[in-house]
Amino acid sequence: MHPETSVVPSDKFDLAAANAAVEAGWPAIKPSADRLLQWVQDANWPVAQVLAPALATVGAPLAPYVRRVLAGEDETWKYHLIGTVVAQSQELISALRPELERIAFFPTPSERAEEVCDVAREALEQ
Template sequence: MRLPEDKSDLDAVAQLAAAGLPAIAPFLDDLVAWVADGNWPVARPVADLLVSTGRGAISALRPVLRGNDAIHQYFVLTLVVCQLSRDDVAALRADLERLATKPTTDQIREGVSDLAEEILQTFQP
């Protein structure tokens, strides 16, 4: 079992998906990096893999949502967070609220703040 070696390494993603949790738990932080650009061939399969881990992905998603890379945040929100369960999104509520209400200029420009607000509205308790 190995991490993708490049943005087209779909075989590695398939192997990780076949292994499932808990085997891939140590790789979740590294896998989130492959969702940095939704145009990469591995981005959607990796996002689906992260979603399949449910709550397991939360600790890997937080550093991105709390970071400064607005494009990475956009793709994490679009490809992963939007597909999580209501309970899993609730675990990210504070991060989503911050993105929606106190965005940086880059987050506004990349649509991160609007997307965070939309997710909050969709997943209201």
């Protein structure tokens, strides 16, 4: 099995891969960062509950990957990513402050509708 494959869950119940990613840690999971962030699209997924706290501990090095999600149009993913990963890391909050401020104070209509602006504001208030 390819090393990257073993740390990227194959479905929302693949806790073995999620735990392998946590155990491998940063920078070992760096090549898989974009794909691992996909598994925090819904905070209710079992793999998200394992991955989100671990990804938050990465801090600033994760910011470029998170920034790509925040620049996209998947508001549900933004909401869960900010709430479960970004808001749990002062380093990420600092590194992503311009993006968080834009979402919090100048949200798009869809960001407002999905309450992404609220979770961004809460992260900034920490």
